[in-house]
Amino acid sequence: MISNSTIDKIFSTARIEEVIGEFVSLKKSGSNYKGLSPFTEEKTPSFFVSPSKQIFKCFSSGVGGNVVKFLMELEHMTYPEALRFLAEKYNIEIEEEGTTPEEDAERSERESLYIVTKFAEDFFIEKLHSEEGIAVGLSYFKERGFSTETIEKFKLGYSPDLWDAFLKEALEKGYKEEYLIKTGLIKESSNGKKYDGYKGRVIFPIHNLSGRPIGFGGRTLKTDKKVPKYINSPESEIYDKSNVLYGLYQAKGEVIKQDNCLLVEGYTDVTSLAQSGITNVVSSSGTSLTQGQIRLISRYTKNITILYDGDAAGIKASFRGIDLILEEGLNVKIVLFPEGEDPDSYSKKLGSEELKTFIEENAKDFIVFKSGVLLKDTKGDPIKKSGIIHDIVNSISFIPDHITRSLYIKECSNILDIPEKALIGELNKLRKNRLDKKIREKERGASTPPLPDNVPLPTDENETQNQFFEDVKELAAFDFEFQERDIVRLLLNYGQDTIVVEIENEETGEQEEVETILANYIISEILSDELVFKNPAYQQIFDEYVDLFASEKEISQQHFINHTNELISKMTVDLLSFPYDLHEWEKKNIFVTTEKDKLVKAGKGAIYSLKTKHIQKLIAELQEQIKSAYEKGEDFYQFQGKQVKLENIKRELSKEQGITILR
Numbered sequence: 116m117i118s119n120s121t122i123d124k125i126f127s128t129a130r131i132e133e134v135i136g137e138f139v140s141l142k143k144s145g146s147n148y149k150g151l152s153p154f155t156e157e158k159t160p161s162f163f164v165s166p167s168k169q170i171f172k173c174f175s176s177g178v179g180g181n182v183v184k185f186l187m188e189l190e191h192m193t194y195p196e197a198l199r200f201l202a203e204k205y206n207i208e209i210e211e212e213g214t215t216p217e218e219d220a221e222r223s224e225r226e227s228l229y230i231v232t233k234f235a236e237d238f239f240i241e242k243l244h245s246e247e248g249i250a251v252g253l254s255y256f257k258e259r260g261f262s263t264e265t266i267e268k269f270k271l272g273y274s275p276d277l278w279d280a281f282l283k284e285a286l287e288k289g290y291k292e293e294y295l296i297k298t299g300l301i302k303e304s305s306n307g308k309k310y311d312g313y314k315g316r317v318i319f320p321i322h323n324l325s326g327r328p329i330g331f332g333g334r335t336l337k338t339d340k341k342v343p344k345y346i347n348s349p350e351s352e353i354y355d356k357s358n359v360l361y362g363l364y365q366a367k368g369e370v371i372k373q374d375n376c377l378l379v380e381g382y383t384d385v386t387s388l389a390q391s392g393i394t395n396v397v398s399s400s401g402t403s404l405t406q407g408q409i410r411l412i413s414r415y416t417k418n419i420t421i422l423y424d425g426d427a428a429g430i431k432a433s434f435r436g437i438d439l440i441l442e443e444g445l446n447v448k449i450v451l452f453p454e455g456e457d458p459d460s461y462s463k464k465l466g467s468e469e470l471k472t473f474i475e476e477n478a479k480d481f482i483v484f485k486s487g488v489l490l491k492d493t494k495g496d497p498i499k500k501s502g503i504i505h506d507i508v509n510s511i512s513f514i515p516d517h518i519t520r521s522l523y524i525k526e527c528s529n530i531l532d533i534p535e536k537a538l539i540g541e542l543n544k545l546r547k548n549r550l551d552k553k554i555r556e557k558e559r560g561a562s563t564p565p566l567p568d569n570v571p572l573p574t575d576e577n578e579t580q581n582q583f584f585e586d587v588k589e590l591a592a593f594d595f596e597f598q599e600r601d602i603v604r605l606l607l608n609y610g611q612d613t614i615v616v617e618i619e620n621e622e623t624g625e626q627e628e629v630e631t632i633l634a635n636y637i638i639s640e641i642l643s644d645e646l647v648f649k650n651p652a653y654q655q656i657f658d659e660y661v662d663l664f665a666s667e668k669e670i671s672q673q674h675f676i677n678h679t680n681e682l683i684s685k686m687t688v689d690l691l692s693f694p695y696d697l698h699e700w701e702k703k704n705i706f707v708t709t710e711k712d713k714l715v716k717a718g719k720g721a722i723y724s725l726k727t728k729h730i731q732k733l734i735a736e737l738q739e740q741i742k743s744a745y746e747k748g749e750d751f752y753q754f755q756g757k758q759v760k761l762e763n764i765k766r767e768l769s770k771e772q773g774i775t776i777l778r
Contacts, residue, residue: 117198118210125198126677128205131182132166138189138324140371140415153189153414154178158444158515170676170688179688181676190325191353193226200325224294225352229327231285231294232353236328238281239272239318248273252317255336259383260463265390268365269319274333276315298330299349313346319382321348321400322364324411330354332361332382332400345382347400358407361385361398367415369395375418377474378404384422384458392467393474396422396458404436409443420448420478424457430488434510437481442513449484450477482507482523486530504531508538512545595649598725602637603653604690605714605721606660607672610634614715633718634664640722646729652682734761 132141132148141148141164152162154176161174172179178188186197202209242248243266252273256266265271274281282301286292292309295301302312316333323329330348348354362385363370370376377396379385388396399408412419419440423430430451440447450473452461462470479487486507493499504527511523524542528535614633617626638661648654656675663670675687737757 116212118212121210129201131169228353232328243273272318274313278310281311357405361400363397370415376412378421379458387459387462391462418446422450422458444515447481448478508541599648599653601721
């Protein structure tokens with residue numbers, strides 16, 4: 116178990132904007148940063164990061180929290196895994212505290228798969244430098260021109276050409292056969308015999324965005340055509356190939372820097388280009404490009420350049436991938452290598468600078484490229500040309516931005532010598548058909564009968580922290596939610612800010628101005644009237660704030676952001692606002708009043724509103740008592756007297772808030 120002192124050091128050292136910047140392309144927005152949400156399919160940024168508060172908030176998904184929460188949500192890390200990731204990133208030595216056997220036994224299947232995959236990666240790296248590995252695996256990499264630096268960067272390895280070399284070592288180290296099979300590291304023959312899945316192959320580890328190995332690609336070095344050239348890890352809890360790109364972990368920083376991602380087909384294409392100094396390159400690992408992979412790239416850049424070899428059939432088959440890229444609102448260009456060449460082979464013929472120049476000079480816009488490829492097959496046949504025009508306009512129809520579509524239609528008109536009006540008509544027809552199809556699908560989905568009322572909703576197994584907080588699920592029934600939320604929000608955002616209030620001098624009886632902090636005013640008002648929050652989570656935040664205040668300890672937002680109770684942490688992030696930045700207006704000497712400029716008014720308004728709610732509740736209870744007493748023929752005048760007093764107090768509070776009561 117990681118010690119509390121280490122956890123504190125990790126939180127105080129880690130910079131949330133640095134960590135998230137490795138996963139999402141962030142742009143400065145006043146004092147904050149913003150980018151496209153990594154959690155939803157959005158095209159307008161609603162994902163914000165606050166360096167001052169050390170929190171993030173995704174307004175499209177509702178997810179928010181500190182840097183550890185981000186890693187847990189995006190990379191599906193456990194809490195300890197996220198802490199260890201940050202400790203490694205910031206070179207923080209981890210102090211361990213004793214763990215119980217029960218805690219050690221609580222490793223989930225997902226964690227077990229990560230652990231066994233990491234063991235395999237280390238095994239393959241070690242065997243690459245064994246006698247057999249040097250003679251077979253390392254010599255292959257060297258023949259391809261890979262330097263030691265490139266081999267280490269991509270953690271390339273080798274699996275011995277033995278049936279059970281890995282299996283034996285893994286079992287000796289205590290790894291369960293069950294997880295070895297699930298990850299494809301071990302396979303089972305028809306007669307039940309277990310053997311190494313990657314025997315005699317060079318290994319290309321596949322990493323997730325945080326650098327953890329999640330799968331492998333293995334290339335055979337044999338010439339036997341019956342043996343598959345490549346084998347890849349099966350899908351598992353940690354490896355979903357449709358949402359993974361080989362090399363993205365190594366390339367993401369350079370992709371952001373260059374604002375462009377080069378997309379190739381295979382593992383060696385990535386490593387060869389990286390060896391040549393082109394490091395903003397990723398691969399779909401030989402599979403058709405998926406929407407999930409495109410969205411991964413869109414976190415870092417809006418520009419994709421696809422590098423193709425001269426295989427015409429392969430190029431045409433990939434056009435569907437181009438349409439997917441366009442549909443996601445990304446810009447796409449294509450580079451075609453000379454016949455018989457691919458990124459791997461051509462990178463060896465040209466020097467680093469020559470290769471970069473070739474890519475820059477030969478990158479064609481998708482419409483120029485696609486029309487050039489398809490028109491070769493028409494040979495003057497008008498029917499074939501008509502089909503190609505439909506195909507190209509269909510691609511343009513996927514582009515979500517109207518202006519971009521218009522520009523491409525104009526270019527298409529020039530290239531194909533077709534009137535814009537005709538192309539626009541075809542475009543509108545295609546988009547209408549697609550929209551109608553979506554509407555029909557939505558209607559079919561809406562007609563699906565709902566689940567019976569007695570079917571319980573799925574629950575999160577992690578949401579069993581405290582029975583104390585179970586009541587929070589029923590908050591919708593409370594009338595106090597808004598008022599209590601506003602009090603806690605003011606405390607968390609502005610509690611330590613100085614305000615000036617008027618109080619009565621006990622000796623002179625006159626009003627005088629006194630300087631204090633907002634927290635002092637709010638806490639005094641709440642405690643003096645013995646008000647209790649209906650929402651137990653808000654009550655805990657308030658109680659902890661009061662305890663810190665009374666003990667004169669430093670009250671920081673981080674105390675609540677990094678709270679051990681996930682509900683408290685989430686509520687805190689939700690309450691710490693991301694206000695619109697007004698710096699651009701201020702540069703023009705236009706100063707806009709903010710809530711912070713009127714803290715006394717905001718604080719009093721929140722307190723009076725909460726007190727008014729409590730009085731309304733008391734009045735409602737008295738009215739029920741009066742009704743009950745009347746029906747029973749009992750004396751109810753005592754209740755009416757109390758009600759009149761409460762109505763007067765309510766009227767005074769309303770005056771303070773500037774509210775007119777009509778009755």
